[in-house]
Amino acid sequence: MAGTSDRVSLMEDWMAMPPTPSPRTLMSSFLNEDFGSGQFSNFFGEHVSNKPHDQSEKRGELVDFREQVPAQSATGTAAPQNDISLQPNSFNANQKSNPQGSLAERRASRAGFSIPKIDTSRVGSSTVIRSPIAIPPGLSPTTLLESPVFLYNAMAQPSPTTGKLFVAPEANSTMPPDSTFSNDVFSFQPHSGPASYSNMEKGYNVCHQNQSLSNIHQQGSSLQSSFTAAKDSADETIVKPKTSDSVFSDNHSSEEQEDDEGDQNEEYSSATNSNPAEDGYNWRKYGQKQVKSSEHPRSYYKCTHPDCPVKKKVERSQDGQITEIVYKSSHNHPLPPPNRRSGIPLSQINDQQVHVLEKPGSHAGLNTASLWENGKSECIQDMQGVEGRPAAGPPVSAYGDTSIIESQDAADVSSTLSNEIDRATQGTISLDCDVGEDETESKRRLVSPST
DNA sequence: AGCCTTTGACCAGCG
DNA sequence: TCGCTGGTCAAAGGC
Numbered sequence: 001m002a003g004t005s006d007r008v009s010l011m012e013d014w015m016a017m018p019p020t021p022s023p024r025t026l027m028s029s030f031l032n033e034d035f036g037s038g039q040f041s042n043f044f045g046e047h048v049s050n051k052p053h054d055q056s057e058k059r060g061e062l063v064d065f066r067e068q069v070p071a072q073s074a075t076g077t078a079a080p081q082n083d084i085s086l087q088p089n090s091f092n093a094n095q096k097s098n099p100q101g102s103l104a105e106r107r108a109s110r111a112g113f114s115i116p117k118i119d120t121s122r123v124g125s126s127t128v129i130r131s132p133i134a135i136p137p138g139l140s141p142t143t144l145l146e147s148p149v150f151l152y153n154a155m156a157q158p159s160p161t162t163g164k165l166f167v168a169p170e171a172n173s174t175m176p177p178d179s180t181f182s183n184d185v186f187s188f189q190p191h192s193g194p195a196s197y198s199n200m201e202k203g204y205n206v207c208h209q210n211q212s213l214s215n216i217h218q219q220g221s222s223l224q225s226s227f228t229a230a231k232d233s234a235d236e237t238i239v240k241p242k243t244s245d246s247v248f249s250d251n252h253s254s255e256e257q258e259d260d261e262g263d264q265n266e267e268y269s270s271a272t273n274s275n276p277a278e279d280g281y282n283w284r285k286y287g288q289k290q291v292k293s294s295e296h297p298r299s300y301y302k303c304t305h306p307d308c309p310v311k312k313k314v315e316r317s318q319d320g321q322i323t324e325i326v327y328k329s330s331h332n333h334p335l336p337p338p339n340r341r342s343g344i345p346l347s348q349i350n351d352q353q354v355h356v357l358e359k360p361g362s363h364a365g366l367n368t369a370s371l372w373e374n375g376k377s378e379c380i381q382d383m384q385g386v387e388g389r390p391a392a393g394p395p396v397s398a399y400g401d402t403s404i405i406e407s408q409d410a411a412d413v414s415s416t417l418s419n420e421i422d423r424a425t426q427g428t429i430s431l432d433c434d435v436g437e438d439e440t441e442s443k444r445r446l447v448s449p450s451t
Numbered sequence: 452a453g454c455c456t457t458t459g460a461c462c463a464g465c466g
Numbered sequence: 467t468c469g470c471t472g473g474t475c476a477a478a479g480g481c
Contacts, residue, residue, distance in 0.1 A: 284456085285455075286475075287475080289472070292470085292471065298473095299456095300474075
C-alpha cells in the first residue's frame with residue numbers, strides 16, 4: 001500500500017530527527033537560519049518534494065484561481081481583484097484600527113518583511129471541521145490547524161463568492177505541489193517535522209470561523225496530515241485533514257483510507273482522550289443520533305456558557321476517533337479558564353506549550369515553530385489590546401489584523417518566545433482569539449460526506 | 452449538589 | 467398527508 005509506505009517513510013524521517021531540543025536550542029538554530037536565503041520559505045516545498053507535480057505549475061493555478069474570484073473588501077463592498085488582505089507585501093494598505101499596524105506587522109516591517117494578513121471578517125458563524133479520516137482521539141483538529149505548516153500556508157479567507165474558506169498562495173510560502181483546489185476547497189499537506197501525537201493536546205480547540213487562522217494556538221507539533229479548509233456562505237468552515245498519501249491522490253480509495261485510519265489508530269493509540277469538550281470551552285452533550293448521511297453516530301453539544309449559542313456536532317467512528325466536527329454559531333464569551341472541569345490541567349498545558357517549542361526537530365520545523373510562536377504572541381498581544389471589550393461585541397475584523405508570521409531580531413524572538421512560555425505557564429493566555437459577532441446559524445454542508 | 456451523558460421521544464422541514 | 471430525516475428536548479442516571 002503506497003499510502004502506508006509513504007507514511008512509514010515520513011515517520012522514519014521524523015525518527016531520524018534530533019531528539020527534542022530545548023527552546024533555547026530551537027531558537028538558536030532558528031536564528032542561525034538564513035531567512036533571506038530561502039531556506040525557510042522553501043521548507044514546505046522541500047518537504048513535499050517527493051510529489052510528482054510541478055510546484056510552480058500548481059502555484060500558477062492557485063494564482064489563477066484567486067484572480068478569478070471577485071474579491072470583496074472586509075466591509076463587504078466591492079474591491080479590486082485580489083483582496084489586499086491576501087496580498088503579500090501589502091498589509092500596510094489594510095490598516096484600520098491601528099495606523100501603524102499590529103505589533104507583528106511593525107516588527108515584520110522593521111525587519112524588512114511584509115506580512116500577508118488573513119481577513120476573517122467575512123467568515124461566518126458555523127464551522128465544520130470535517131475529516132475524511134478519523135482524527136485520533138486526543139488529537140485536536142485545531143492542533144491540525146495549528147501546524148506551523150498550516151499556519152504558514154494559511155493565507156486563508158473565505159471565497160467572496162461562496163464563502164468557503166480557501167487558502168491563497170503567498171509569496172514567501174511554497175505551496176505543496178499537490179495542493180488542490182476543488183470547489184473552493186483547498187487541500188494541502190502540512191509536513192514540517194516530527195509529530196508526537198502523544199505530546200499534543202488531548203482534545204482540541206475550536207477553530208473558530210471568526211478566528212484568524214493565525215490566532216489558533218498550537219499545542220502540538222505539525223502533522224503529516226493535510227487539510228481541506230472550506231467556508232460556505234458565511235456559515236460553515238470546513239477543515240478537512242487528510243493523510244499525507246491522500247494528498248498525493250484525492251482518489252484515495254475508501255479501503256486505503258480505512259487502512260490509513262487503522263494505521264493511525266496504532267500510531268496514536270497513546271492518545272486516548274477524545275473528549276470534545278477539551279477545546280477549551282465547556283460543552284454539554286444534549287443528544288446523539290445515528291444519521292443516515294453518516295456512518296458514524298453524531299453527537300450534539302452545546303456550549304455551557306450562559307447564553308452562548310454555539311453548538312457543535314461531532315461524529316466519531318466506532319473506535320472513538322473524530323471524523324467530523326461542525327461548529328455552529330459563535331462564542332460570545334472568552335475562553336474559560338483552562339483547568340476547569342473538563343479543561344486541560346494547567347500543568348498539562350504548560351508541558352504542551354513547551355513541547356510546541358521543543359518538538360520540531362528539523363531546521364524547518366524550528367523555523368515554522370518559532371515563527372508560529374511569534375505569530376501566536378502577536379495574537380495574544382492583539383488580544384490584550386482588546387481586553388475589556390464586551391465579550392459579545394467586536395467586529396471580527398479587529399482580529400483579522402492579527403498577523404501570521406513575523407520576522408524578528410534575536411532579542412524580539414527570544415523575548416517573544418520566553419514571554420510566550422511564561423504566559424502559557426501562567427495560564428493567562430486565552431487560546432481563543434475570537435470574539436465573534438455573527439450569530440447567523442444557517443448552514444449548508446459543503447463537502448460531501450466522506451463516504 | 453451540580454453538571455454531565457445517555458437515550459427515547461418529540462418536533463420541524465422536506466419531498 | 468405521510469414518511470423520512472435531522473435536530474432538540476428532557477427524564478433518568480452517573481460521576
